[in-house]
Amino acid sequence: MSSTSTDVQDAAFERTDAERAGTAPVFAVEGLWKVFGPKADRVPADPELAALTPAELRSRTGCTAAVRDVSFDVRKGEVFVVMGLSGSGKSTLVRCLTRLIEPTAGSIVIDGEDVRAMDKARLRELRRHRAAMVFQHFGLLPHRTVLDNVAYGLEVQGVGKRERREKAQEVVTKVGLEGMEHRRPGQLSGGQQQRVGLARALAVDPEVLLFDEPFSALDPLIRRDMQEEVVRLHHEEGRTMVFITHDLNEALRLGDRIALMRDGRVVQLGTPEEIVGSPADDYVREFVRDVPREQVMTVRRAMRAASAQEAGEGPALAPQATVSEAIEAVARTGQTARVVDRGRCLGVVDSDALLGVVAGTGGQFADEAADATDGSGAGSAAPAPDQGDGTAESAREQGDGTAESAREGVA
Numbered sequence: 001m002s003s004t005s006t007d008v009q010d011a012a013f014e015r016t017d018a019e020r021a022g023t024a025p026v027f028a029v030e031g032l033w034k035v036f037g038p039k040a041d042r043v044p045a046d047p048e049l050a051a052l053t054p055a056e057l058r059s060r061t062g063c064t065a066a067v068r069d070v071s072f073d074v075r076k077g078e079v080f081v082v083m084g085l086s087g088s089g090k091s092t093l094v095r096c097l098t099r100l101i102e103p104t105a106g107s108i109v110i111d112g113e114d115v116r117a118m119d120k121a122r123l124r125e126l127r128r129h130r131a132a133m134v135f136q137h138f139g140l141l142p143h144r145t146v147l148d149n150v151a152y153g154l155e156v157q158g159v160g161k162r163e164r165r166e167k168a169q170e171v172v173t174k175v176g177l178e179g180m181e182h183r184r185p186g187q188l189s190g191g192q193q194q195r196v197g198l199a200r201a202l203a204v205d206p207e208v209l210l211f212d213e214p215f216s217a218l219d220p221l222i223r224r225d226m227q228e229e230v231v232r233l234h235h236e237e238g239r240t241m242v243f244i245t246h247d248l249n250e251a252l253r254l255g256d257r258i259a260l261m262r263d264g265r266v267v268q269l270g271t272p273e274e275i276v277g278s279p280a281d282d283y284v285r286e287f288v289r290d291v292p293r294e295q296v297m298t299v300r301r302a303m304r305a306a307s308a309q310e311a312g313e314g315p316a317l318a319p320q321a322t323v324s325e326a327i328e329a330v331a332r333t334g335q336t337a338r339v340v341d342r343g344r345c346l347g348v349v350d351s352d353a354l355l356g357v358v359a360g361t362g363g364q365f366a367d368e369a370a371d372a373t374d375g376s377g378a379g380s381a382a383p384a385p386d387q388g389d390g391t392a393e394s395a396r397e398q399g400d401g402t403a404e405s406a407r408e409g410v411a
């Protein structure tokens with residue numbers, strides 16, 4: 001009864017696909033390269049040079065390809081995480097988005113406008129109003145109060161004193177710094193200073209916030225706090241965010257989608273569930289090996305067809321519920337749990353299937369479910385594990401891409 005399976009499969013992904021289709025890109029990046037070194041332009045233009053490993057390229061040309069033929073969209077309202085080890089090209093990639101670093105080749109479009117064609121004034125406007133950056137080193141002005149630091153971006157924009165103080169006060173409250181308005185940065189903890197940095201970026205009300213490893217200097221508890229702050233702001237405001245991190249847990253916690261970089265390439269782009277559940281290659285598989293799968297994978301991975309009886313009883317879970325939540329529901333009630341979306345039972349999950357996901361063998365259930373769908377009226381089946389838009393450009397090269405040197409052109 002494959003038609004039923006397909007219907008159910010489609011239904012399971014309906015919302016996600018609709019969400020995906022309905023969200024226009026803020027940034028659209030196509031074939032982007034950044035090569036550092038002599039005559040950098042020739043590298044993307046020459047297929048032979050472009051195909052070299054980082055080490056070969058360096059020895060043949062003296063060039064480092066920090067970003068190599070990268071394409072992706074950042075969708076409106078999403079948290080897009082750029083993740084990878086040190087030296088994989090994350091900072092270079094994100095700095096290219098607003099041309100803090102000049103790309104060597106490729107195109108970058110923000111809301112339909114060609115970033116590479118922007119003149120200086122337009123670029124300034126882009127960085128000040130449309131895509132504000134929050135850095136790891138907060139760059140706070142030591143002699144100014146919290147309030148004045150937050151108002152600084154507005155001051156640069158020429159906003160009047162009264163208006164900018166009002167706006168600054170509003171965002172200071174939003175990031176939980178109320179009562180500290182008149183302190184100076186030196187009188188704040190690292191986490192509080194980072195909140196000031198965040199507030200300063202928010203004050204200019206940018207369309208996109210770009211975060212460059214903003215929390216990596218913070219201790220783990222404060223870091224967790226700040227991550228929650230970002231999630232909260234994101235939920236409350238729906239602001240588009242691009243977030244660089246080398247920390248997989250941070251990426252999984254924050255990202256709607258993650259671009260995993262290696263040696264300047266994006267080796268996999270997908271949701272946390274896609275990356276953990278369907279790693280594109282051995283490199284990604286190794287990267288995500290120790291992730292607690294039950295906290296990332298959703299019940300869609302474990303779902304199978306429901307019999308008529310199963311469809312009518314047992315605890316109900318949303319399709320986005322994690323396997324961990326489902327285990328709790330199944331253990332508590334001793335029944336299979338139903339996956340219900342807008343009143344419709346998409347399928348059920350039982351303890352075997354849930355354990356299969358935890359053990360990393362959960363993919364089998366999709367096929368079995370497709371075969372097992374019996375058209376009993378409740379008919380449901382699991383989606384294929386690879387469904388979704390996780391694209392994988394395979395990791396082709398080994399390399400020693402280490403971050404060695406200072407960055408160019410950082411404003």
Ligand SMILES: Nc1ncnc2c1ncn2[C@@H]1O[C@H](COP(=O)(O)OP(=O)(O)OP(=O)(O)O)[C@@H](O)[C@H]1O
Pocket residue numbers: 036037064065066084085086087088089090091092093246401402403404405406407408
């Ligand atoms: N100005 C520069 N000149 C030459 N090479 C550079 C320059 N900036 C970066 N690179 C090189 O480009 C590659 C990518 O660096 P990048 O800083 O983008 O990586 P990253 O993933 O952000 O690393 P990290 O997590 O350590 O900040 C590295 O090999 C780095 O040495």
